[in-house]
Amino acid sequence: MDAVNAIPVHSKGAPAGGVDELVRLSAADMQGVNALIAARMASQVPVIPALADHLIAAGGKRLRPLLTVAAARLAGSTDEACLKLAAAVEFIHTATLLHDDVVDSSKLRRGKVAAHLIWGAPSSVLVGDFLFARAFELMVETGSLRALQILAKASSVIAEGEVLQLTRAHDLNLDQATYLEIIQAKTAELFAAAAESGAVSAGVDETRIAALRAYGLKLGLAFQLADDALDYGGATETLGKNAGDDFREGKATLPLLLGIARSGPRETAFWERVIGRLEQTDADFRRARELIVGVGALEATLDLAADYAAGAKAALAAFPANPWRTALEDLADFAVSRSA
Secondary structure: OOOHHHHHHHHOOOOOOOHHHHHHHHHHHHHHHHHHHHHOOOOOOOOHHHHHHHHHOOOOHHHHHHHHHHHHHOOOOHHHHHHHHHHHHHHHHHHHHHHHHHHHHHOOOEEEEEEEHHHHHHHHHHHHHHHHHHHHHHHOOOHHHHHHHHHHHHHHHHHHHHHHHHHHHOOOOOOOOOHHHHHHHHHHHHOOOOHHHHHOEEEEEEEEHHHHHHHHHHHHHHHHHHHHHHHHOOOOHHHHOOOOHHHHOOOOOHHHHHHHHHHHHHHHHHHHHHOOOOOOOHHHHHHHHEEEEEEEEHHHHHHHHHHHHHHHHHHHHHOOOOHHHHHHHHHHHHHHHHHO
């Protein structure tokens, strides 16, 4: 990466410990979750498992179901009640990705061609609906009305966030508070619900349920802020999507909003053309990135992400020190410091 492409090192927090320990601790549980996912993707309609597997098999680290399992284990659970909730969380997340890629006309997802470009937008939307239905079946099977309520509410909040973002697309006057409202609904709410439902499945007290919800919410905010920064400071091969997709779609993310505010009136015409009217040339992304990096907008975004990550780690003080707590603390660091 050259100097323009490089992400500024944020000023708060230590380098990420990564998620390796969390993956190791959760390995047996995640085998069970993955088996549930594979079984519940099955359908007599061949396009459904084919399309769903295209996205789910691309995988990544399955942070949201990992979070459900880890929250349950940190809260003292020793049974398998959390596994169905973790699989439901992954189905909800995958369904929203399928829908988002159609809405955003995305070309890549997790480094693979977006499903709607292979099977078409109608099939992608309908398979997303199928996965939502499977998620609710899994929730009902747990017998926990409260967990069902948590994840059902999260699903509606995510949809509200998507609509709010859509209505404020290309809005150069979007304020930071509304931006944070959008990402809290779109991203952080599912992190919060994943952790909260895991805690509920463990039967832990209300104080610790609230602590794990707070952890998940702050983790999700940190994760999305870092992700938005990576769109201007990362590389396509590490992002799993095309670098600059947010810019090309005119999404008003915090690095862009800060870049617009800090670059001053002389750049107003540029921003109005490339974001307000989406009239872009091949050279415009590089210029936008230079402006955003030059005024410190990426570093400011990552500093805010680091603040949320620190808040997430602080929420874990409700639990005694143990390997699960340490692994979740490392996950908060990873959310900000990851290179992808």
